[in-house]
Amino acid sequence: MIIASRKEIPEIKNMLDGYKNILILGCGTCVTICYAGGDREAAVVASGLRIMRKLEGNPAEITHTTIKRQCEWEFIEELKDQVEWADAIVSMACGAGIQAVGERFKDTPVFPGVDTKFIGIPQEQGYWTEKCASCGECILDKTGDICPVTLCSKSMLNGPCGSASNDGNCELDEKIKCAWVLIYERMKLLNMLEKLEDILDPKDWSKGKDGGVREHIREDMQK
Amino acid sequence: MKAEKRVEHTKKLLIEIGLSPDRIEMYYMSSSMGVTFAETIKTLTERVKTLGPNPIGKSGGQDDNSE
Numbered sequence: 001m002i003i004a005s006r007k008e009i010p011e012i013k014n015m016l017d018g019y020k021n022i023l024i025l026g027c028g029t030c031v032t033i034c035y036a037g038g039d040r041e042a043a044v045v046a047s048g049l050r051i052m053r054k055l056e057g058n059p060a061e062i063t064h065t066t067i068k069r070q071c072e073w074e075f076i077e078e079l080k081d082q083v084e085w086a087d088a089i090v091s092m093a094c095g096a097g098i099q100a101v102g103e104r105f106k107d108t109p110v111f112p113g114v115d116t117k118f119i120g121i122p123q124e125q126g127y128w129t130e131k132c133a134s135c136g137e138c139i140l141d142k143t144g145d146i147c148p149v150t151l152c153s154k155s156m157l158n159g160p161c162g163s164a165s166n167d168g169n170c171e172l173d174e175k176i177k178c179a180w181v182l183i184y185e186r187m188k189l190l191n192m193l194e195k196l197e198d199i200l201d202p203k204d205w206s207k208g209k210d211g212g213v214r215e216h217i218r219e220d221m222q223k
Numbered sequence: 224m225k226a227e228k229r230v231e232h233t234k235k236l237l238i239e240i241g242l243s244p245d246r247i248e249m250y251y252m253s254s255s256m257g258v259t260f261a262e263t264i265k266t267l268t269e270r271v272k273t274l275g276p277n278p279i280g281k282s283g284g285q286d287d288n289s290e
Binding site: 008009010044048051052054055 | 236239240241242278279
C-alpha cells in the first residue's frame with residue numbers, strides 16, 4: 001500500500017487563501033489504512049480549517065466527503081455535483097489520486113492534503129515501513145523475498161558494502177538493519193545460501209524512475 | 224497508554240489550528256480518590272475560566288481571536 005502522512009493544517013490553510021467554497025476530499029483506500037487521508041482525517045482537516053478561517057475573520061464554507069479510490073475514474077466521477085459547488089479541492093489522497101482528481105476536474109484547483117511517502121506495509125499498529133521502490137524489475141526471487149533496492153541504503157545488488165557495523169546495522173543509521181544481513185539470514189533459513197553465489201547482473205534502472213515517466217499497457221484489457 | 228497518546232495528539236491538533244492545548248487534559252486516578260478528583264476538577268475549572276470561552280463560539284471568531 002501507499003503510505004502518506006497528513007500535512008499540518010496551517011500549511012493546507014496557506015494554500016487556500018482567497019477560496020470560499022472548499023471541498024476536503026478523503027480517499028478510502030491506502031491513506032485510510034495509514035490514517036493520513038481517510039474520512040476521519042478529511043473531517044479533522046475540514047473542521048480545523050473552518051476554525052482557523054473563523055479565528056482570522058475570514059470564514060469559508062468547508063465540507064468534506066470521501067470516495068472509495070481517488071485513483072480510478074469511476075469513483076472520481078461520483079464527485080461531479082460537489083465539485084461544481086467548490087472553488088477549491090484539498091485531496092487527501094496520495095500523489096496519484098491528487099493528480100487524477102485534477103485531471104478530471106480541470107477547472108478547479110486541487111491542493112495536496114498529504115505528503116506521499118512510500119510503498120510499504122503496516123509493521124505494527126501505527127508504524128509503517130518501506131518495502132518496495134517500484135524499480136520495475138523485481139529480483140526478490142534471488143534475495144530471499146527481501147528487497148536490497150529498497151532496504152539497502154545504497155541499493156547494493158551483490159552483498160553488503162564495507163561499512164555495515166559488526167552487529168549488522170547500516171552505517172547510515174544504527175537503527176537500520178543491513179539489508180544484506182537480513183537477506184543472508186533469510187536465505188540461510190530457507191536453506192538457499194548457495195543461491196547467493198550467483199552474481200546479479202547490473203540492473204536496468206531505466207525500468208524504474210530513472211527511465212522517465214512510466215506507463216503500463218495491457219492491450220488485451222483495453223477497449 | 225493509548226488514551227494518553229490520543230490526548231497528546233489532540234493537543235497537537237489544537238496547537239495546529241491556533242487554540243490552546245490547555246483546553247484538554249488527562250489525569251490518572253482511581254474511583255476511590257474522591258478528594259483528588261474534586262481538587263482536579265476545581266483546578267481545571269479555574270484554568271478554563273482563565274482561557275475564556277471558545278473564540279469561535281458565538282463571535283464566529285470575528286471579534287475574539289486573542290487566543
